[in-house]
Amino acid sequence: xxxxxxxxxxxxxxxxxxxxxxxxxxxxxxxxxxxxxxxxxxxxxxxxxxxxxxxxxxxxxxxxxxxxxxxxxxxxxxxxxxxxxxxxxxxxxxxxxxxxxxxxxxxxxxxxxxxxxxxxxxxxxxxxxxxxxxxxxxxxxxxxxxxxxxxxxxxxxxxxxxxxxxxxxxxxxxxxxxxxxxxxxxxxxxxxxxxxxxxxxxxxxxxxxxxxxxxxxxxxxxxxxxxxxxxxxxxxxxxxxxxxxxxxxxxxxxxxxxxxxxxxxxxxxxxxxxxxxxxxxxxxxxxxxxxxxxxxxxxxxxxxxxxxxxxxxxxxxxxxxxxxxxxxxxxxx
Numbered sequence: 001x002x003x004x005x006x007x008x009x010x011x012x013x014x015x016x017x018x019x020x021x022x023x024x025x026x027x028x029x030x031x032x033x034x035x036x037x038x039x040x041x042x043x044x045x046x047x048x049x050x051x052x053x054x055x056x057x058x059x060x061x062x063x064x065x066x067x068x069x070x071x072x073x074x075x076x077x078x079x080x081x082x083x084x085x086x087x088x089x090x091x092x093x094x095x096x097x098x099x100x101x102x103x104x105x106x107x108x109x110x111x112x113x114x115x116x117x118x119x120x121x122x123x124x125x126x127x128x129x130x131x132x133x134x135x136x137x138x139x140x141x142x143x144x145x146x147x148x149x150x151x152x153x154x155x156x157x158x159x160x161x162x163x164x165x166x167x168x169x170x171x172x173x174x175x176x177x178x179x180x181x182x183x184x185x186x187x188x189x190x191x192x193x194x195x196x197x198x199x200x201x202x203x204x205x206x207x208x209x210x211x212x213x214x215x216x217x218x219x220x221x222x223x224x225x226x227x228x229x230x231x232x233x234x235x236x237x238x239x240x241x242x243x244x245x246x247x248x249x250x251x252x253x254x255x256x257x258x259x260x261x262x263x264x265x266x267x268x269x270x271x272x273x274x275x276x277x278x279x280x281x282x283x284x285x286x287x288x289x290x291x292x293x294x295x296x297x298x299x300x301x302x303x304x305x306x307x308x309x310x311x312x313x314x315x316x317x318x319x320x321x322x323x324x325x326x327x328x329x330x331x332x333x
Contacts, residue, residue: 001143001178003034003077006054010061011203013188013196016247021147023066025181031072032141032310035059035303038077038084039134042127043108059299061206064289069302077137079307082314087129087136089321090162093169094132098161102131103154135159138178139166140314145181156180170324188247191219193239207289210279217241217275222267233260233267241267241274248277 002022004010010019025031035055041048055076067074077083099105108130109123138146138159146156156178163175189195190202197203204216220240226233235242235257245256256273259265292299322329 001032001034001138001141001145002147003036003039003137004058005040006035006037006051006058007040008050008054008198009057009205009207011196011198011205013203014061015065015206016188018147019062019065019067021181022062022072025145025147026068026072029145032143032313033062033067033072033074034077034137034310035075036077036137039130042124042130042133045124045126055303056296056299057207059303060289060292063292063299063302064206064285069306073306073309073313074302075306075310076303079303080140080310080314082311082318083133083136083140085318086140086314086321087133089325090136090139090166091129091132093165094162098158099128099131102158104152105130131155131158132162135162139163139175140317141310142176142317143178144176146178147181153180172324174320174324187243189240189243191216191221191240193221204278206282206285208286210275213279213282214272214275217244217271217278218268220244220271220274222271226267229266230263232263235260241271244274244278248281249274 002018004014004018022031022033035058037051037055040051040054044051059074062074063069105128108127134155135158139162146159148155160177160179163177166175167173190197190200191204192200192202194200194202198205202216202219204213208216222239222241223233223235223237224239225237238260242256245253249256256270260270319329
């Protein structure tokens with residue numbers, strides 16, 4: 001099980017860091033992929049104007065990248081109310097100091113505020129409960145594996161602890177302890193050499209046009225020691241294009257290295273060639289995305305179908321949890 005916040009169109013960092021692994025995992029495991037719109041509210045409740053459209057945009061990117069709704073379950077978090085109830089029930093056995101010391105939560109609060117006083121004003125009850133809601137996302141589907149990067153391991157540690165606490169509190173062996181399925185992905189820098197991100201405007205989106213992509217590639221930081229076109233370059237000092245070539249131009253790496261380090265080609269022409277490689281690689285995804293975008297009703301139906309599938313599993317989990325906790329199952333559903 002894994003998910004993404006609906007924050008807008010996805011870029012190459014998302015594609016290589018997440019989506020390529022999801023596409024591979026869906027053929028190996030029963031997979032649940034969630035657009036976590038409630039999580040978006042933990043930091044953006046004051047401005048929800050873009051959430052609906054962003055859900056649609058992310059769904060387009062997922063489908064175009066190869067997530068198959070007939071193989072995987074693709075759903076929207078708010079379409080599964082059972083997740084919210086499980087979050088409530090799990091919160092009853094979650095110690096307060098667990099959430100207060102969760103490192104990811106601390107980082108989120110730090111990003112929202114400039115000082116401690118502002119942090120107290122902006123850290124809502126919903127944000128404080130973020131780790132419990134995240135655990136409910138996973139445990140609702142009894143997720144055993146969660147594909148994440150190494151830097152997100154603390155997410156899984158919290159969910160493991162909560163699964164263990166539930167099982168020990170009620171004397172059952174019900175929830176598996178989810179473990180990370182670490183992704184070995186290349187670190188993609190943005191055009192400025194920093195972490196790729198939408199807010200920094202240093203990214204290349206899956207949905208970009210060829211012209212947009214070329215424009216971004218031409219901004220890429222290269223070898224800062226190469227002053228003149230006639231100066232030999234150093235691929236080991238080329239900050240962004242050379243690592244990109246390793247992904248998109250592996251077939252011509254030797255040629256690129258030779259031409260660069262002998263000054264046969266300048267950085268501008270080299271980046272134009274890289275842009276062509278990136279555009280060629282992304283063309284099938286972009287063409288599929290463009291076709292899907294012509295039929296928004298079909299995308300909506302795919303999400304509704306996924307919500308229905310996900311709810312069947314979620315309902316059974318909640319029935320079991322209510323019984324384990326000694327609560328009455330008031331509804332027959």
